[in-house]
Amino acid sequence: MKTPVKKLVTAVGASIALMGAGHAAAEIKIGIAGPMTGPVAQYGDMQFSGSRLAIERINAAGGVMGEQLVAVEVDDVCDPKQAVTVANRLVNEGVGFVVGHLCSSSTQPASDIYEDEGILMITPASTSPDITERGYELVFRTIGLDSMQGPVAANYLISQKPKSVAVVHDKQQYGEGIATAVRDTLQDAGVEVAMFEGITAGDKDFSSLVTKLKQAGVDYVYYGGYHPELGLILRQARQGDLDAKFMGPEGVGNKDINTIAGDAAEGLLVTLPPSFDQKAENQELVKAFEAKGEDPSGPFVLTSYTAVQLIANGIEQAKSTDPVDVAKALRSGSFQTPIGTVQYDEKGDMKSFEFVVYEWHSDGSKTPVN
Amino acid sequence: MQDLLYFFQQLINGLTIGSAYALIAIGYTMVYGIIGMINFAHGEIYMIGAYTALITITGLATLGVAWLPLVLIIALICAMIVSSSMGWAVERIAYRPVRGRHRLIPLISAIGMSIFLQNYVHLAQGSRNIGFPALIEGGFQFGSGDAFQTSISYMQITIFVTTLICMTLLSLFISRSRTGRACRAVSQDIGMASLLGIDTNRIIAATFVIGAALAAVAGLLLGMYYGSIDPLFGFIAGLKAFTAAVLGGIGSIPGAMLGGLILGVSESMTSGYLSGEYKDVVSFGLLILILLFKPTGLLGKPEVEKI
Numbered sequence: 001m002k003t004p005v006k007k008l009v010t011a012v013g014a015s016i017a018l019m020g021a022g023h024a025a026a027e028i029k030i031g032i033a034g035p036m037t038g039p040v041a042q043y044g045d046m047q048f049s050g051s052r053l054a055i056e057r058i059n060a061a062g063g064v065m066g067e068q069l070v071a072v073e074v075d076d077v078c079d080p081k082q083a084v085t086v087a088n089r090l091v092n093e094g095v096g097f098v099v100g101h102l103c104s105s106s107t108q109p110a111s112d113i114y115e116d117e118g119i120l121m122i123t124p125a126s127t128s129p130d131i132t133e134r135g136y137e138l139v140f141r142t143i144g145l146d147s148m149q150g151p152v153a154a155n156y157l158i159s160q161k162p163k164s165v166a167v168v169h170d171k172q173q174y175g176e177g178i179a180t181a182v183r184d185t186l187q188d189a190g191v192e193v194a195m196f197e198g199i200t201a202g203d204k205d206f207s208s209l210v211t212k213l214k215q216a217g218v219d220y221v222y223y224g225g226y227h228p229e230l231g232l233i234l235r236q237a238r239q240g241d242l243d244a245k246f247m248g249p250e251g252v253g254n255k256d257i258n259t260i261a262g263d264a265a266e267g268l269l270v271t272l273p274p275s276f277d278q279k280a281e282n283q284e285l286v287k288a289f290e291a292k293g294e295d296p297s298g299p300f301v302l303t304s305y306t307a308v309q310l311i312a313n314g315i316e317q318a319k320s321t322d323p324v325d326v327a328k329a330l331r332s333g334s335f336q337t338p339i340g341t342v343q344y345d346e347k348g349d350m351k352s353f354e355f356v357v358y359e360w361h362s363d364g365s366k367t368p369v370n
Numbered sequence: 371m372q373d374l375l376y377f378f379q380q381l382i383n384g385l386t387i388g389s390a391y392a393l394i395a396i397g398y399t400m401v402y403g404i405i406g407m408i409n410f411a412h413g414e415i416y417m418i419g420a421y422t423a424l425i426t427i428t429g430l431a432t433l434g435v436a437w438l439p440l441v442l443i444i445a446l447i448c449a450m451i452v453s454s455s456m457g458w459a460v461e462r463i464a465y466r467p468v469r470g471r472h473r474l475i476p477l478i479s480a481i482g483m484s485i486f487l488q489n490y491v492h493l494a495q496g497s498r499n500i501g502f503p504a505l506i507e508g509g510f511q512f513g514s515g516d517a518f519q520t521s522i523s524y525m526q527i528t529i530f531v532t533t534l535i536c537m538t539l540l541s542l543f544i545s546r547s548r549t550g551r552a553c554r555a556v557s558q559d560i561g562m563a564s565l566l567g568i569d570t571n572r573i574i575a576a577t578f579v580i581g582a583a584l585a586a587v588a589g590l591l592l593g594m595y596y597g598s599i600d601p602l603f604g605f606i607a608g609l610k611a612f613t614a615a616v617l618g619g620i621g622s623i624p625g626a627m628l629g630g631l632i633l634g635v636s637e638s639m640t641s642g643y644l645s646g647e648y649k650d651v652v653s654f655g656l657l658i659l660i661l662l663f664k665p666t667g668l669l670g671k672p673e674v675e676k677i
Contacts, residue, residue, distance in 0.1 A: 037492065037497045038497050039497065039498065039499060039600060041496075041497060041498060042498065171647065197645050197646055197647065198645070198646065198647040199646045199647070200646070200647070200649065200650060202602065202603075202606065203606075203649075204592070204596040204598070204603060205383075205387050205595075205596060205637075206646075207383040207386070207387070207638070208380055208383050208384075208637070208638040208641030208642050208646065208649075209641060209646050211376065211379045211380055211383060211642060212641065212642055214379075214518065215372075215376050215518055227499075228499040228598065228600070231499070231501070231597070231598060232596060232597050232598055235504070235597040235598075236596075236597065239504070239507070239509075239523050239525070240521060240523075241511070241519065241521050256498060256499065258501075259499075259500065259501035259598075260499055260501040260597060260598040261501075261597070262501065262503075262504065262597075
């Protein structure tokens, strides 16, 4: 299905380039890179759904500087090696702008390529601070950082006055980064961190870990990582009679955790970006998603929508499709988007981004905790 | 007392996982015993067993069948049938046409088979983790009050007992039945066995089928125990089971059992007393040590009957 479309796009692009010989093509290609398959494909769905609708709506409103946006979608499976492959493919496709990637461990290596090739990248989901730490000119995000999310989680835990807390992570860039931030904040506040330990992503047997948590007698467990592992830990914790409350970052907060953990997911605490789809000013947009039969409530749907919109706004403000000019425009401007007013600092991080603590329920719904 | 209970809990965790590893390891060890090759598609057969069991359980639930023993038996039978036919097909497609050629050729065709099966399930079932219903819940508690309590779940007992039953039946089958005797004959000398009128093709196919059926049992049990399955989970389980088979002495059935248990217990003890991060380091470190110092494995002496 996809290949013929892509071939067509390439063919059209090539013929236009031949006809125009030096003139800009009458379309602006935006690469969308995220996991379409693999264990975290659910998040990829959010990213693609948000980006596609943004492109449709911008095109319907006349495009950007009279040119239409064209999506080039690629699947990185949330695998760093695959991310490099698809990033190179986007370079060959001649895209100037990328919305992606999703997993921090994919975004990091892919962003090296984009920066070198002069492609502007906005990640709607990667929260690892390292990504914007390298002084890159063309790397942005529409999400907060682990260094913001970790303290929100830790401060909530501190407010619950726990006896002791265990911090577990999946040894990946995202999971370990956020777990480290949580541990440091807890320790600074004098809360005992009884355990700080990694597990292997993709592992299935956590009975030994559960036994160890039980032995440690902790009343809270913070898990840095994604839902496939935490779902199993929750379930095996219930089987092993561990009564501790669990908490995780936005990587665990989606409905797939309910199919894995079942009732054991009840009461899980999750830090998530605020529910942008609940905001009054976004209701028109929410209806547009619902009209397409898509769900705008996932944490990365509107951040992805915003990423596309920012690219469009940036191009208009810079009056140029040169990614370097657009990056300058993004750094200097202030933009009204579905996720609020966006302003960037020098590193490409948003100047402010808020995370909220939610309680997750066994039916997949969530309620804010205060 | 506390520490002792903790130790027992980790021991039980390890024995449970270990016995499931042993069930999968049988498939490696039997095939190696007969044709001297490693069936690299075996992990995928285990994964397909787990998927078949899950599909059957879901199907039965929609049909309204709720009596647990019946559900489990039907799921088990379906999983064993599908996995066995996969095992048979792997032998027919990836091994038989290239048997007797250079050793690398069947190895590569088996890896190809493994990639094919993995991706087939990816396409047919999607790549997400699918939750496996917890059918057997509850368990026993030891220890009292606020102190650490050792708990043995019924699920853990089921895994352990089922493995023991399967191993006993398999040993009886190999030592008593006509086909079992033929298996032993083929493993000792395939050429001589065929001269004496044993249909070696049939016996080789039978070992693939038996190994696959046991892998399906492990698939159902571990699916329920862990709580979720995905198309890639056969790969790592296959590696672990292969390690168990080599550890115990590849080609030896009691060796597979012993290897599985040692591996399972050493994994859970590493997670319990060191850190979960070192779990795989220890299991594959053990494999390297065994290969360096006792390449035949713990029970894999040449004079031990190989099958």
